[in-house]
Amino acid sequence: MAQTPTTGKITTGIKQVSGTAVVLDRRDVDTDQIIPASWLKRVERTGFAPGLFGAWRADPDFVLNRPGADQAKVLVAGDNFGCGSSREHAVWALQDFGFQVVVAPSFADIFRGNCISAGLVPAQVSEEGVARLFAALAADEGAQVVVDVAARTVSIPSAGVTEPFELADFAQWRLLEGLDDVGLSLRHEAAIAAYEGNRASWLPTLTANVPASA
């Protein structure tokens, strides 16, 4: 279905998420762990849930294998979450499994960008804040977690814990409104065309003079 570039709305916004959480107390969780490379041959954006943390899920004690994990909406993890490969499939796999929010003390840059693109909330909570969330969830694994994107807070009301999270204003706006970035950028079509008119003539281009090799 064609979208209107001027509005560019492609998804519904994400304002508040309430649900249970899964705790993954590891740092430097790389995107090869989140979705192993063998899954990247798919040409769709869906169908990745069985591959999420594929290798780690072979361990019956892994957190995603615990009863109720498949109902969780929030993943709480350690520092530098999503490092490594740029594969957006990692975000799609988390979403496909049912996660709408990842909470961590820090995120790798490309992963964070991919979250905003695809509508998964990357909630960056302080190291101490994440420790308090870990503690509250250790005391009550099934506690309800409330993520308020507008207020930029993660709460566990039953434990009386509320932690603020960092999320840039523009990213917050896109998540709240479910905006398509291409549509937003095409509002600047005239500026793009003007820029193109001034590019240096010696910059490389791929043309009919340089045909694709057979």
Add this chain to the structure above:
Amino acid sequence: MTGRLFDKVWDRHLVASPEGEPPLIYIDLHLVHEVTSPQAFEGLELAGRKVRRPDLTIATMDHDVPTIGLDKPIADELAAAQIARLRQNCEAHGIVLHALGSREQGIVHVIGPQLGLTQPGMTVVCGDSHTSTHGAFGALAFGIGTTQVEHVLATQTLRQVKPAAMAVTVDGELPPGCTAKDLVLGIIRQLGTGGGVGSVIEYRGAAIRALSMEGRMTVCNMSIEGGARAGMIAPDDTTFAFLEGRQHAPRGAAWERALDEWRGLVTDSGAVFDHEIRVDASTLTPAVTWGTNPAQSVSIDGSVPDPASFASAAERQSAERALTYMGLQAGTAIRDIAVNTVFIGSCTNGRLSDLRDAADVIRGKKVHPSVRALIVPGSARVKADAEAEGLDKFFTEAGFEWRSAGCSMCLGMNGDILSPGERSASTSNRNFEGRQGPGGRTHLVSPAVAAATAVAGHFATPGDV
């Protein structure tokens, strides 16, 4: 003037800076491959949009292509379908494609520089985190996700919050036997896996200036392993000599105009960086990773560290987990660790100079009987050039498998993988759990150490064999 190289390139690419929004920057070159593009083309078509600048877009097949049996149909049906999809998308949108089996096919980060498409001061993106490789030319080059690939296809721009600027200054001189790979592993060891998050690194200092373009590409390639958005090196005569005469480099009067512009792409004296680390190249030795992230490396003369020796609880936990996964005991000398597999290739170390480094070690020697050793050239051109020098004969006579170009065992998408528990010495860039195959154990090394290790059957330097 107190501008930094990064600011100069950034400022020249600003298309629009709307109030309250991250700016739009123009993209001079968009590299496309089969794995991260199909959903982007699909999104573009669903929205009824076109590729804005097919003439600034180039595609190749690298991530899941086979490296043997190219004369036969691709056995992996999913990979074959994905490769066919790229061909359809390129035909439909008028994008130049260097397809499997063609003369210029290869790893996307090897072919861009090889064709002279990567030039100083440009912005280069690709749906691949190792796009940072192109920063070796003084370009601003970084990896993007598939939705951003779609954004670049549609608009030839990206919306980006401006990253911070970090200087990594490498003083002194690399000792003999120490390569660009050992240098970058040393930098990442100091920086940590997340030390560069939110930053573009400029590599500076005498040891960087002394590197060849190939060495600079190896260093910039691994910027992402320290978390950095990109890595850059100011262009100089080494850069210009590499570029001159290449297929897409400017010629004649245009070359002179370009040179004038490129010579200004330096950080001005007095410029201040948001962060800075210093590394003394003369203290480095050949590096071997012992853990499951690229910051976990040690000198080949050293031993597997004791997790208790790390300062923070998080690092101790990470080290313990890594040693369990890697099947290693603290205190084991690195040279006493035996390997089953040696992989020489990848966008980090799959260029002709890397193959020459390995060949110098191999000449007249044999691969250890218990080792499977693969050489996978970074591009079809690298392969052809190596064969013209007779390197393939050295390798095959020594017992190496001589393969065709692709990403291969760097990420194990194409069937070139480790079996569970197998241990590799690999010239690639990531030693993550399962990166080279489920249960596989990866140790990152330079091409020279990889070649010596293939001969010895355990970690070794060229001097050891």
